[in-house]
Amino acid sequence: MKPVLLVTIALKPPFIADLEKTFDVVYAPDAPVAALGARCADIAIVLTNGVSGLSAADMDLLPALRLVSAMGAGYENIDIAYARSRGIVVSNGAGTNDDNVADHALALLLATVRRIPVLDRATRNGIWRDALPLDPSVSGKRAGIIGLGRIGEKIARRIGAFDCEIGYYSRTRRDHSPYRYFADLVSLAEWSDFLVVATPGGASTRHMVNADVLRALGPRGFLVNIARGSVVDTAALASALGAGTVAGAGLDVYESEPDAPVALLGFEQVVLTPHLAGRSPEALQASIDLFIDNARRHLAGEAVSTPL
Known part of the structure; x- marks a missing residue:
């Protein structure tokens, strides 16, 4: 069974397809976590970014959560201290863009x-x-x-x-x-x-x-x-x-x-310009690849390569 991944940011279809090879993807860039209902119980990983973030209240709705990852380098709206208090690993996409x-x-x-x-x-x-x-x-x-x-x-x-x-x-x-x-x-x-x-x-x-x-x-x-x-x-x-x-x-x-x-x-x-300095096909692919590698490492009991 594939681990359940919640994606809270907008991604192009090819990148979602890449993620679906490894994860059971819940793609909800426009929906609050609270609106996901019964799916919340199964979500083990969240892919977000620094702007969207993930709050302590959101994490409380995800009892199986083990890893939160920011797509880019920024992570200012992820409640890292609360994640650590729950033993949730937090990583980012440092170096990809x-x-x-x-x-x-x-x-x-x-x-x-x-x-x-x-x-x-x-x-x-x-x-x-x-x-x-x-x-x-x-x-x-x-x-x-x-x-x-x-x-x-x-x-x-x-x-x-x-x-x-x-x-x-x-x-x-x-x-x-x-x-x-x-x-x-x-x-x-x-x-x-x-x-x-x-x-x-x-x-x-x-x-x-x-x-x-x-x-x-x-x-x-x-x-x-x-x-x-x-x-x-x-x-x-x-x-x-x-x-x-x-x-x-x-x-x-x-x-x-x-x-x-x-x-x-x-x-x-x-x-x-509309907040796209870090966006290109090459940079986004590198970010997706790093996220997948970090998730695989974490699920295998290994340290992620870009921890926060």
């Missing part, structure tokens, strides 16, 4: 600083370059990274290839990092031309990028966020953009998801 996220961060930076969407529209409307303002260079500038974990490191290397100087702010100093460390975020923002958010979400980082940080970034500074929408104070960003105290922003994540951030839609200096 790092390159994708770093690539997308660089794409957002280039698109925002060089105003690629605006220039595309202008070209389609027959406007030639002489009628357009000049946009700043990316190369040779200073880039500040908020959070120098695996993804932050990869972003730093990519931006560094543009001959940019790299600085970072992190909870702990990376002793062997070649990049300049800043002990506070406002100082990093003051130093930076570009500020890239790559820190985990959750209560500890909520509105870390606030009005003070944006003011320090300044009228020639650009913000990029590929982490979690909660890290950036949307109202403060809208106010800074309106006042011209920051130059622009490229955002893959925002507080209102899945709804677009209404307060930012009127600014042509903002580039938005």
